[in-house]
Amino acid sequence: MVTEAQNIILQNIARHITLTEAEASHFLSLLTVQNVSKKQFWLKEGEICRHSAFVFEGCLRGYTVDANGFEHILQFAPPNWWISDMYSLLTGNPGQLMIDALEPTRIMLLAKSDQEQLYKDIPKFERFFRIITENSLVANRQRVIDAMSLTARERYEQFCQRYPTLINSIPQKQIAAYIGVTPEFLSKLRSIRNKAKG
Amino acid sequence: MVTEAQNIILQNIARHITLTEAEASHFLSLLTVQNVSKKQFWLKEGEICRHSAFVFEGCLRGYTVDANGFEHILQFAPPNWWISDMYSLLTGNPGQLMIDALEPTRIMLLAKSDQEQLYKDIPKFERFFRIITENSLVANRQRVIDAMSLTARERYEQFCQRYPTLINSIPQKQIAAYIGVTPEFLSKLRSIRNKAKG
DNA sequence: TACTTCCAATAAACTAGATTAAGAAAATCC
DNA sequence: GGATTTTCTTAATCTAGTTTATTGGAAGTA
Structure with a gap:
């Protein structure tokens, strides 16, 4: 069994x-x-x-x-x-x-x-x-x-591509602590990205 | 043989x-x-x-x-x-x-x-x-x-401790490219360190 | 000997990202 | 379901480290 x-x-x-x-x-x-x-x-x-x-x-x-x-x-x-x-x-x-x-x-x-x-x-x-x-x-x-060699924005993009399932299942502050930025700065990156997408 | x-x-x-x-x-x-x-x-x-x-x-x-x-x-x-x-x-x-x-x-x-x-x-x-x-x-x-988790200065100190033989045998710009700073900034770090040492 | 190339030092202007603070939204807990 | 804690956002200010530019020296080379 x-x-x-x-x-x-x-x-x-x-x-x-x-x-x-x-x-x-x-x-x-x-x-x-x-x-x-x-x-x-x-x-x-x-x-x-x-x-x-x-x-x-x-x-x-x-x-x-x-x-x-x-x-x-x-x-x-x-x-x-x-x-x-x-x-x-x-x-x-x-x-x-x-x-x-x-x-x-x-x-x-x-x-x-x-x-x-x-x-x-x-x-x-x-x-x-x-x-x-x-x-x-x-x-x-x-x-x-x-x-x-990458900027914080690029590292975030990388993370999204590499771990698409994690993006939606874990808190953003955890992602920030992984890519090496403050949660505040990650939030700023995301808001700029969303504006760009319309 | x-x-x-x-x-x-x-x-x-x-x-x-x-x-x-x-x-x-x-x-x-x-x-x-x-x-x-x-x-x-x-x-x-x-x-x-x-x-x-x-x-x-x-x-x-x-x-x-x-x-x-x-x-x-x-x-x-x-x-x-x-x-x-x-x-x-x-x-x-x-x-x-x-x-x-x-x-x-x-x-x-x-x-x-x-x-x-x-x-x-x-x-x-x-x-x-x-x-x-x-x-x-x-x-x-x-x-x-x-x-x-470390600042540039701390990473330099680490490098000196970890690879003492390399410090004197390779150019500083190579060390800078390893610890992730510009050669200019490494030079600044070193000059401050040397002043501190007298 | 001069010619070139590479390397280190210094300094002023500049920027990516941190820090601080404060409020809104969500999740979690009795 | 209301209280409490955690998460997310926004914005002003600040700083560690970059950029750019200049200088002098060391090392190779013709």
Whole structure:
């Protein structure tokens, strides 16, 4: 008996590697489901991150808080995305990332220790995580480039194109904290854009 | 007979995986050495990147050129670093990265096709590239955070701490193009800093 | 030796985006 | 369903960093 949630994660993995039934069921046995209610934290600054999380319902956000108390969003994690504080996960040191839920969210957890054992038991997973890490790195590098070479307006346009579904489902202040402007300035950008459109 | 250059790359790999002699020599047989003279391009915008490059002498830089002709440096690659246009390498599409040499440089090339075959022949390499990609991702994420939450002065201080050897070996305008300010403003930052130091 | 090219420093004018403040609209909560 | 909190908008003022321009020095080169 495979649940809907388990189906979603198996589909996600099938995009890059092919598992036997035995391998799939072994993998599923390592996962635990967790509910994160709206605004609830899954991880806080200073904590040690010991799991990778796969979102299958809702939406998480990963962000840092700077010296002046401003939030800067590193990642949104809607369904089908993996999220963690990778620095903390890899090093075992306390991280600086805060991860909380923008709406009622359901995730599946894979403990770091289980993940490492999984690499030994089913080396294909080494491949799977290599590939999604590569894709993530490409996206992150593009974000560094965009931050340096685009204006705030252009970054907003980019965001609209790249994440059309998020635009209507999350508050604007969250988008502002992702593209790196104040909510006030984003509001100004939008009003100018709307005037231009008639 | 193992050359000095081959020794360097084997050491680099030994930090994460252990190879038998046969595996090491197979791996080395896939590599080709290339010299890149100062200011010479290894890769240009619009080209398709078909190799990963490992620097064992000199220094490369990867950068983009924006709509106004300004350069933005994504990565310096001093000895012991890997560099490529990963977007282009993964997708097979033309990339936007320019890669050239800041000084006379020597690299070892691993073709994408060979790299993929290597994953099949010696799965340990899947692990090796997963790990260095993870480390690279962590560094890139930190750079996104820094770009959003630090001032230009703070980003300069960070750079000095993080890459103390580069500070004295590359022109300041290159550092400015990395931390995301104009050379003029970096000069101003430095003069204020020097006054403060007496 | 002069010729050129590249690099760093300085300064005044300028602008994208931040800050501050205040009100309107929406969502959330008893 | 009314109170309360959160989100969005508008507008005036302010500032970190850019732009433009000029100078002097260092390094390569004929």
